[in-house]
Amino acid sequence: xxxxxxxxxxxxxxxxxxxxxxxxxxxxxxxxxxxxxxxxxxxxxxxxxxxxxxxxxxxxxxxxxxxxxxxxxxxxxxxxxxxxxxxxxxxxxxxxxxxxxxxxxxxxxxxxxxxxxxxxxxxxxxxxxxxxxxxxxxxxxxxxxxxxxxxxxxxxxxxxxxxxxxxxxxxxxxxxxxxxxxxxxxxxxxxxxxxxxxxxxxxxxxxxxxxxxxxxxxxxxxxxxxxxxxxxxxxxxxxxxxxxxxxxxxxxxxxxxxxxxxxxxxxxxxxxxxxxxxxxxxxxxxxxxxxxxxxxxxxxxxxxxxxxxxxxxxxxxxxxxxxxxxxxxxxxxxxxxxxxxxxxxxxxxxxxxxxxxxxxxxxxxxxxxxxxxxxxxxxxxxxxxxxxxxxxxxxxxxxxxxxxxxxxxxxxxxxxxxxxxxxxxxxxxxxxxxxxxxxxxxxxxxxxxxxxxxxxxxxxxxxxxxxxxxxxxxxxxxxxxxxxxxxxxxxxxxxxxxxxxxxxxxxxxxxxxxxxxxxxxxxxx
Numbered sequence: 001x002x003x004x005x006x007x008x009x010x011x012x013x014x015x016x017x018x019x020x021x022x023x024x025x026x027x028x029x030x031x032x033x034x035x036x037x038x039x040x041x042x043x044x045x046x047x048x049x050x051x052x053x054x055x056x057x058x059x060x061x062x063x064x065x066x067x068x069x070x071x072x073x074x075x076x077x078x079x080x081x082x083x084x085x086x087x088x089x090x091x092x093x094x095x096x097x098x099x100x101x102x103x104x105x106x107x108x109x110x111x112x113x114x115x116x117x118x119x120x121x122x123x124x125x126x127x128x129x130x131x132x133x134x135x136x137x138x139x140x141x142x143x144x145x146x147x148x149x150x151x152x153x154x155x156x157x158x159x160x161x162x163x164x165x166x167x168x169x170x171x172x173x174x175x176x177x178x179x180x181x182x183x184x185x186x187x188x189x190x191x192x193x194x195x196x197x198x199x200x201x202x203x204x205x206x207x208x209x210x211x212x213x214x215x216x217x218x219x220x221x222x223x224x225x226x227x228x229x230x231x232x233x234x235x236x237x238x239x240x241x242x243x244x245x246x247x248x249x250x251x252x253x254x255x256x257x258x259x260x261x262x263x264x265x266x267x268x269x270x271x272x273x274x275x276x277x278x279x280x281x282x283x284x285x286x287x288x289x290x291x292x293x294x295x296x297x298x299x300x301x302x303x304x305x306x307x308x309x310x311x312x313x314x315x316x317x318x319x320x321x322x323x324x325x326x327x328x329x330x331x332x333x334x335x336x337x338x339x340x341x342x343x344x345x346x347x348x349x350x351x352x353x354x355x356x357x358x359x360x361x362x363x364x365x366x367x368x369x370x371x372x373x374x375x376x377x378x379x380x381x382x383x384x385x386x387x388x389x390x391x392x393x394x395x396x397x398x399x400x401x402x403x404x405x406x407x408x409x410x411x412x413x414x415x416x417x418x419x420x421x422x423x424x425x426x427x428x429x430x431x432x433x434x435x436x437x438x439x440x441x442x443x444x445x446x447x448x449x450x451x452x453x454x455x456x457x458x459x460x461x462x463x464x465x466x467x468x469x470x471x472x473x474x475x476x477x478x479x480x481x482x483x484x485x486x487x488x489x490x491x492x493x494x495x496x497x498x499x500x501x502x503x504x505x506x507x508x509x510x511x512x513x514x515x516x517x518x519x520x521x522x523x524x525x
Contacts, residue, residue, distance in 0.1 A: 006049075006084075010285075016524070017289040019523055021292070022041075024038075051085075081118060091132050140201025158174060182202070203247055212254060215254065217256055218381075218383070225333055226262050227401070228333050234316060241317065255284055259293070262395070263382060271305050293523055333403045339465070347454045355387050355514070382525070384525060387518065392499065393433060393438055398429075433482050435482055436496055437499055448503060498513035
């Protein structure tokens with residue numbers, strides 16, 4: 001555990017949301033050795049302070065430290081891993097990913113090995129990895145279990161006696177770091193609303209001097225809709241700020257935001273808007289679309305700005321009364337959103353087959369993986385889910401938005417004062433609404449239902465509900481929907497072609513149209 005350490009401001013992640021292949025890669029799918037090269041590229045060429053090394057839902061190279069140091073020795077002699085730039089593991093949660101739970105042992109055991117490798121490389125003690133991210137965290141207990149597991153079974157074996165008077169320490173040497181810092185990744189509604197309790201429980205048990213907390217944006221959007229996801233993030237940040245005041249322990253929030261408003265709206269052309277909306281952050285993710293679907297000059301500028309402007313002040317303080325009002329309106333919006341998703345689930349899953357692979361992930365459905373579920377219905381993950389709706393000319397940001405009509409005056413006031421850039425976010429995707437594609441869907445819903453396996457009645461009702469969502473945003477926020485410039489008009493042409501090809505079962509043309517549209521909006525989903 002490193003007591004006084006620099007907190008990195010930009011975290012490069014392996015989210016597979018890029019429409020364009022990386023400039024340095026010969027393949028569309030980034031895996032294996034290419035991910036080691038990608039980490040170096042993020043540090044040196046882009047200026048990211050941290051790389052998340054992800055073993056959740058995918059195979060991961062636990063020799064990454066050895067390979068980075070041996071492949072790029074000149075760079076890492078000047079910029080020391082664990083001091084100047086950082087590598088942070090995300091591991092599977094054993095409470096969720098049952099078939100993958102022992103990947104934790106493999107990953108944690110590599111941490112002391114990486115310390116030995118780095119110490120030999122630098123000629124002095126070095127600890128390149130000392131943090132792990134635990135996804136799907138729902139309680140402080142889970143963090144304590146992981147912290148104790150490492151302390152007791154990885155480093156705690158040092159004094160274990162072998163045959164004769166030999167100890168493990170004498171046989172294998174000491175194990176460093178002695179402890180790991182555990183970063184909770186909070187992803188579901190109940191946990192985000194009780195972020196203070198989760199963090200406080202861990203602080204009391206482990207007596208940490210500071211703590212990083214990771215707030216998800218993609219999965220809350222997938223599960224509850226865009227507006228609830230934004231509000232849940234705001235409440236969580238407010239609660240974490242309160243914990244810091246009460247305990248005196250510095251809390252460093254991380255947010256995992258994608259490029260489009262649905263998954264967070266952190267793109268190279270919206271850095272200032274994002275930072276103004278999301279106060280109280282210490283670190284942000286720069287996902288694959290952020291890094292590869294914009295010019296390298298704009299990416300470097302954006303990362304430099306983030307590194308300079310983070311942390312970005314104190315989180316917006318949301319009082320108890322406002323929190324209660326937000327909880328009520330969140331539930332209204334969630335019910336509306338989930339009803340739409342449930343009715344359209346077979347169509348969503350069928351269309352998700354056209355999403356191109358960008359990472360060598362394991363399957364997320366069945367014995368060896370996990371799927372995302374919305375009200376008991378199996379869904380693709382957030383990126384392909386969003387991509388499906390963009391490719392139908394109905395941006396996912398709008399799903400369930402008709403519920404704003406059910407808000408009373410006070411609820412609408414609190415919503416607008418809390419989510420200040422709500423209108424700007426909807427305006428940002430308004431040009432991706434394709435009335436031509438929507439009309440085609442409405443005219444051909446019987447064919448589409450037969451093609452996708454959704455019932456005709458459910459599809460008809462689902463489309464009707466989505467039309468209400470679009471109308472509600474138009475009316476409530478005075479947002480004009482539909483293509484305006486050349487890019488959005490080209491995007492409409494491709495989503496039209498995608499739907500036509502899908503109905504005709506022309507898989508090749510559907511995939512081409514899908515990718516072309518993604519390239520124009522500069523992300524898959």
